[in-house]
Amino acid sequence: MKLVSWNVNGLRACVNKGFNDYFEEMDADLFCVQETxxxxxxxxxxxxxxxGQYWNYAEKKGYSGTAVFTKLRPLSVRYGIEEDFEPEGRILTLEFDSFFLVTVYTPNAKRDLSRLEYRLEWEDRFRDYLVQLDGRKPVIVCGDLNVAHQEIDIKNAKANRGNSGFTDEERDKMNRLLDAGFVDTFRYLYPDRKDAFSWWSNMPKVRERNVGWRIDYFLASDRLKPKITDARIDSHVLGSDHCPVVLEIDID
Incomplete structure (x- = not known):
């Protein structure tokens, strides 16, 4: 099974920059997008x-939003964490016979960290939700998690420590999520691969010089590790300030 996740940073704009060509080329079983x-x-x-298409729109126009395009018919679809509603459109959960798929656009702490407290509280609720799902059947989580987990996941670690997306608090939340029974599929296969990034600032020449961050992930329940066959970052694909990430896994 092939799964793709891409923060498109505005789907209408991305469609004008080759989204459909990449979509058709990948022929994925599940294609997830964030920031529609x-x-x-x-x-x-x-x-x-x-x-089939499933959308979670934000109440605020031109903001956030997630979607899933699936060849598989889900048993159920959920649009939030505690309740079947998420005002910022950040989460979609599709239940299939043998697993749950969750696509997520994690809140940004903002440059001045004014939303860090909210972000950390949200992380706790999200982790509890995933653990609850994992108690029923395995889970695959994908999306823009808005954190570079380790120093290897960011080009200039020392200079960025404490900045939004690389605070000790946000990184610790990722540690706690993985410790709760999940694996970072890319790092599972490629623990030492450097300069593997999925997001670049729009500042001039940054992407050309690959001064990036790895903040887009596929996570999976630990018991799915033997089924992981490939995980990659399609950094050559343009159209957004993020690039797609891909997971191939032997699961029905």
């Missing part, structure tokens, strides 16, 4: 009868 930045009826994507 649109409302219902503002886009029409027709990928044929092969794909």
């Amino acid at each position: 930045k649109l409302q219902e009826g503002q886009i029409c994507l027709d990928h044929g009868e092969a794909y």
Whole structure:
């Protein structure tokens, strides 16, 4: 099974920059997007009868939002954590026969860290939710988690320590999530691979010089580790300030 996750930073803009070409090229079983930045009826994507579409729109126009395109018919779909509603459209959970798929756009702490406290509280609720799901069947989590977990996951670790996305608090929340029974699929296969990034600032020449961060992930329940066959970062794919990440796994 092939799964793709991509923070498109505005799906309408990304469609004009090659989104559909990449989508068709990948022919994924599950294709997840974050930061769709649109409302219902503002886009029409027709990928044929092969794909069902599920959308979680933010209440605020032009903000956040997630979506999943799936060849598999889900048993159920959920649009939040505690309740079946998420005002910022950050979470979608699809239940299948043998696993849950959760795509997420984790809140940013903001440059001045004004939203850090909210972010940390949100992380605790999200972890508890995933653990609860994992108690029922294995979980695959993908999306923009808005944190570079280890120093190897960011180009200039020393200079960025304490900045949004690389605070000790945010990194510790990732530690706690993994310790709760999940694995970072890319680092599981490639523990020492350097300069593997999924996001770059829009400042001039930053992407060309690969001065980036790895903040987009596929996580999976620990018991799925033997089924992981490949995890990669398609850094050559343009169209957003993020690039797609891919997971291949032997699961039905």
